[in-house]
Amino acid sequence: MEKELQGYGVTHRLATAYHPQTNGQVEHRASWVLQTVNLDLSTAGVDRFHQIHELEELCDHGYAHSYNYKLKTKELHDRKLIGDKQFKCGDAVLLFNSRLKLHPGKLRSLWYGPYIVKEVFPYGAIEIED
Known part of the structure; x- marks a missing residue:
């Protein structure tokens, strides 16, 4: 952990935690975040661009699925209607x-x-x- 902090130019001072049961958890989370973060901004931007487009595709798919479901439900309802749907004066x-x-x-x-x-x-x- 100290090598990673020195590599990024971070100074670390040791302090006593208020809750002793949390010792070790913060350091584990920090090391996990440092391992998973993408520090190359150009590739991070491309990754975010692809994630946004995947999300938009999912939304479009959801809208299309909802529209098709409504059309099928309307067709089923209209099929079950009995009688003349055209009204005339005096009806x-x-x-x-x-x-x-x-x-x-x-x-x-x-x-x-x-x-x-x-x-x-x-x-x-x-x-x-x-």
Whole structure:
């Protein structure tokens, strides 16, 4: 340890530790850190560059996996839907109350209605009346 400290120009003074059970642990950690640290800044920069790009690839893979999972879940849900999804004026529909998803009552329905479709807009929105 003394040779390594002299090699880096560090002066070391011996001091008594407050907790005697920790003697030896600090020196072991310091020698381990000195062995694992990369002091060549150019190679350390290249290593860090590769680590950052690996992390970005993992994030991109996670986003792609999440997107594919959502697509498959949507396809499964849409496959199980029965009936006509196109509304016409005069149809009776039920309105879904999404605010009750957080704290629904035990026997409370999430659907209100029936309502009558008053107008269907070309971009998919509908206007309903009570």
